[in-house]
Amino acid sequence: MENSSFLQFEQKVKKDPYANFLGIKLDKVEKGYARVSMVIKEDFCNFLGYIHGGVIFSLADQAFAAASNSRGVVSLALQMSISYIRAPSVGDTLIAEAKEEHVGSKIGLYQIKVMNSSNQLIAEAQGIVYRKQK
Amino acid sequence: MENSSFLQFEQKVKKDPYANFLGIKLDKVEKGYARVSMVIKEDFCNFLGYIHGGVIFSLADQAFAAASNSRGVVSLALQMSISYIRAPSVGDTLIAEAKEEHVGSKIGLYQIKVMNSSNQLIAEAQGIVYRKQK
Amino acid sequence: MENSSFLQFEQKVKKDPYANFLGIKLDKVEKGYARVSMVIKEDFCNFLGYIHGGVIFSLADQAFAAASNSRGVVSLALQMSISYIRAPSVGDTLIAEAKEEHVGSKIGLYQIKVMNSSNQLIAEAQGIVYRKQK
Amino acid sequence: MENSSFLQFEQKVKKDPYANFLGIKLDKVEKGYARVSMVIKEDFCNFLGYIHGGVIFSLADQAFAAASNSRGVVSLALQMSISYIRAPSVGDTLIAEAKEEHVGSKIGLYQIKVMNSSNQLIAEAQGIVYRKQK
Numbered sequence: 021m022e023n024s025s026f027l028q029f030e031q032k033v034k035k036d037p038y039a040n041f042l043g044i045k046l047d048k049v050e051k052g053y054a055r056v057s058m059v060i061k062e063d064f065c066n067f068l069g070y071i072h073g074g075v076i077f078s079l080a081d082q083a084f085a086a087a088s089n090s091r092g093v094v095s096l097a098l099q100m101s102i103s104y105i106r107a108p109s110v111g112d113t114l115i116a117e118a119k120e121e122h123v124g125s126k127i128g129l130y131q132i133k134v135m136n137s138s139n140q141l142i143a144e145a146q147g148i149v150y151r152k153q154k
Numbered sequence: 155m156e157n158s159s160f161l162q163f164e165q166k167v168k169k170d171p172y173a174n175f176l177g178i179k180l181d182k183v184e185k186g187y188a189r190v191s192m193v194i195k196e197d198f199c200n201f202l203g204y205i206h207g208g209v210i211f212s213l214a215d216q217a218f219a220a221a222s223n224s225r226g227v228v229s230l231a232l233q234m235s236i237s238y239i240r241a242p243s244v245g246d247t248l249i250a251e252a253k254e255e256h257v258g259s260k261i262g263l264y265q266i267k268v269m270n271s272s273n274q275l276i277a278e279a280q281g282i283v284y285r286k287q288k
Numbered sequence: 289m290e291n292s293s294f295l296q297f298e299q300k301v302k303k304d305p306y307a308n309f310l311g312i313k314l315d316k317v318e319k320g321y322a323r324v325s326m327v328i329k330e331d332f333c334n335f336l337g338y339i340h341g342g343v344i345f346s347l348a349d350q351a352f353a354a355a356s357n358s359r360g361v362v363s364l365a366l367q368m369s370i371s372y373i374r375a376p377s378v379g380d381t382l383i384a385e386a387k388e389e390h391v392g393s394k395i396g397l398y399q400i401k402v403m404n405s406s407n408q409l410i411a412e413a414q415g416i417v418y419r420k421q422k
Numbered sequence: 423m424e425n426s427s428f429l430q431f432e433q434k435v436k437k438d439p440y441a442n443f444l445g446i447k448l449d450k451v452e453k454g455y456a457r458v459s460m461v462i463k464e465d466f467c468n469f470l471g472y473i474h475g476g477v478i479f480s481l482a483d484q485a486f487a488a489a490s491n492s493r494g495v496v497s498l499a500l501q502m503s504i505s506y507i508r509a510p511s512v513g514d515t516l517i518a519e520a521k522e523e524h525v526g527s528k529i530g531l532y533q534i535k536v537m538n539s540s541n542q543l544i545a546e547a548q549g550i551v552y553r554k555q556k
Binding site for chain 2: 367369371373389390392395397399409412414416
């Protein structure tokens with residue numbers, strides 16, 4: 021992508037409806053990399069009183085989508101695996117970083133880490149995308 | 155669980171804060187099984203215009219949590235893998251069903267399918283829980 | 289595939305070099321389905337004295353490859369997730385069954401179960417393939 | 423582990439029956455880290471003529487087992503997810519490295535990369551273990 025279209029891409033990611041619904045912010049996006057963050061609200065608990073796995077996954081997925089679409093090719097998630105390490109708390113700020121491990125003509129592979137504001141590992145994920153041919 | 159405590163469990167799941175935030179309903183829960191559903195809203199789109207992976211995962215995760223905690227033992231997700239098959243549309247009702255594949259003293263394994271209202275497969279997931287000793 | 293080419297496919301799977309190296313037999317293959325089996329040898333243990341995860345995975349993977357290639361389209365594994373439930377023993381016969389959950393123009397999704405001869409669940413896996421265009 | 427018991431552990435890993443059956447060598451093991459390697463033989467092909475997924479997984483799994491058991495606590499694989507990036511060739515030497523991402527009282531998380539001798543990514547995996555209490 022040219023610089024102007026990269027800026028357009030960044031603006032588009034910032035307007036992501038579901039990310040805004042949850043309060044996920046795009047902190048940084050580069051080619052093959054993205055970092056997003058969110059504050060954990062009361063609404064994000066599950067029936068056991070822990071933060072819902074779907075919230076943590078959603079944050080990781082937003083970093084994954086931003087990183088994998090950052091090269092100007094529409095990239096759709098095929099598969100994602102997530103391992104949960106530590107339960108975050110209401111009020112915590114969580115940060116998810118996605119890094120490109122591989123990008124080929126059809127497939128891209130990304131690793132995503134979710135940390136809390138004390139830099140403790142909350143969850144770690146691995147995802148693959150299918151890159152649509154134009 | 156006794157019948158009375160199972161009813162209490164069911165009520166607790168129905169009050170899940172994040173499930174209510176997204177509009178996820180508990181349709182049915184039995185020992186080792188749960189079915190949940192939700193209507194896809196405009197807010198659930200991502201920056202590409204598709205339904206966000208985090209939404210589909212959250213629905214699957216809610217079925218997984220309800221099924222795996224249905225036996226009176228607190229069960230925490232360790233890992234979940236999801237494969238995306240078909241993109242759902244705004245207005246669709248999605249249904250997620252979780253089935254117990256195995257339950258042991260420490261570990262439980264569940265398979266979760268997400269379908270749309272035309273009974274088409276949207277996503278399929280596999281998750282394992284750690285069962286806390288009392 | 290025509291009947292004659294399906295028979296050729298079946299013969300090809302039966303000559304799989306690595307499957308023969310391990311002693312994996314093809315019990316049955318149909319379109320979208322395969323069942324394979326193997327006897328667990330002393331050589332298949334790991335340094336802890338358990339059966340090596342790589343052995344159990346290899347059996348599951350052989351069922352997955354046979355099922356996913358059974359429709360006459362070369363299908364390459366993109367991703368596989370495996371959960372281990374129970375350790376098998378030396379001398380056991382393990383059986384792996386792969387079932388098609390979805391097949392589209394580019395992607396196929398399969399579920400694979402590994403059982404022992406007492407019909408106990410040993411491991412369960414989920415795999416996706418990329419279907420090569422001719 | 424004391425130095426003497428770490429040496430005993432290293433010797434035990436080097437005698438792993440299945441690793442020896444496949445020709446997997448332990449190159450290096452430290453607390454929370456392991457590197458193993460193998461030469462790809464003709465026997466390791468599948469019926470399509472590619473290197474069998476079970477071979478690549480077995481190498482990754484051996485690095486995972488060595489790294490996760492390196493702290494003197496018996497650690498059993500619960501789950502592993504692998505993504506395949508590039509097909510290796512007969513005669514290639516493959517190297518798998520496992521790194522600890524997290525270790526807690528009950529659960530450990532590891533990331534494993536499989537590379538060829540040209541340092542190209544062949545596969546990447548993520549695995550979790552259950553750490554047995556003594």
